[in-house]
Amino acid sequence: MSDxxxxxxxxxxxxxxxxxxxxxxxxxxxxxxxxxxxxxxDGTAEKIEELQKEFPNRIHLEKRQGxxxxxxxxxxxxxxxxxxxxxxxxxxxxxxxxxxxxxxxLYNACATEGADLSIGSRYCKGGKVKNWPLKRVLMSxxxxxxxxxxxxxxxxxxxxxxxxxxRIVLETINLDAIxxxxxxxxxxxxxxxxxxxxxIVEVPITFIDxxxxxxxxxxxxxxxxxxxxxxxxxxxx
Numbered sequence: 001m002s003d004x005x006x007x008x009x010x011x012x013x014x015x016x017x018x019x020x021x022x023x024x025x026x027x028x029x030x031x032x033x034x035x036x037x038x039x040x041x042d043g044t045a046e047k048i049e050e051l052q053k054e055f056p057n058r059i060h061l062e063k064r065q066g067x068x069x070x071x072x073x074x075x076x077x078x079x080x081x082x083x084x085x086x087x088x089x090x091x092x093x094x095x096x097x098x099x100x101x102x103x104x105x106l107y108n109a110c111a112t113e114g115a116d117l118s119i120g121s122r123y124c125k126g127g128k129v130k131n132w133p134l135k136r137v138l139m140s141x142x143x144x145x146x147x148x149x150x151x152x153x154x155x156x157x158x159x160x161x162x163x164x165x166x167r168i169v170l171e172t173i174n175l176d177a178i179x180x181x182x183x184x185x186x187x188x189x190x191x192x193x194x195x196x197x198x199x200i201v202e203v204p205i206t207f208i209d210x211x212x213x214x215x216x217x218x219x220x221x222x223x224x225x226x227x228x229x230x231x232x233x234x235x236x237x
Contacts, residue, residue: 069181
């Protein structure tokens with residue numbers, strides 16, 4: 001059995017899911033995949049089921065009844081991954097904004113270099129963003145600055161969603177206390193890891209805007225993050 005599983009939430013990712021799967025399955029490192037699909041109407045789950053037949057025991061699929069948010073998808077995936085006994089548990093998008101080639105760098109940061117949580121970072125030294133309009137780059141960057149000031153943490157890319165956790169991190173954090181669904185979820189998980197004094201490293205990546213499919217970003221997600229950081233300071237994580 002592999003020691004590593006990559007959790008990928010999906011909703012209408014039919015253009016990306018097969019290409020992402022085949023890319024990861026071709027790596028020398030034996031990564032497993034856990035898709036959490038929120039009842040995609042475009043056939044994403046059905047495509048994953050076809051791929052399961054081709055790659056038995058390496059691809060897992062959890063199907064949910066509807067669109068319930070990124071945060072709840074990851075928590076569902078975390079609990080499933082812990083129960084299956086994986087030592088290294090990843091978060092990753094399906095749309096290739098996260099380059100699969102960076103997975104081994106995140107893995108090595110934890111497995112051989114001693115980190116408890118490695119973050120694929122756009123804003124640490126060497127990190128980059130491609131194909132985003134300047135307005136979105138500035139909004140994302142200064143959102144991270146805002147979070148660092150409010151929560152008093154030093155992580156440069158506070159909203160990053162490309163990460164590798166040691167299992168002990170997810171077993172320690174009070175996952176049931178986290179109510180957030182979007183960027184606030186990503187912030188809260190990092191903040192909880194800081195509070196529990198886990199070793200966190202940022203690995204520079206180049207983030208590339210999706211080529212296929214539709215972004216899930218919304219004003220509601222942004223507002224949740226903006227106000228959510230104040231709630232986090234009072235939460236028992």
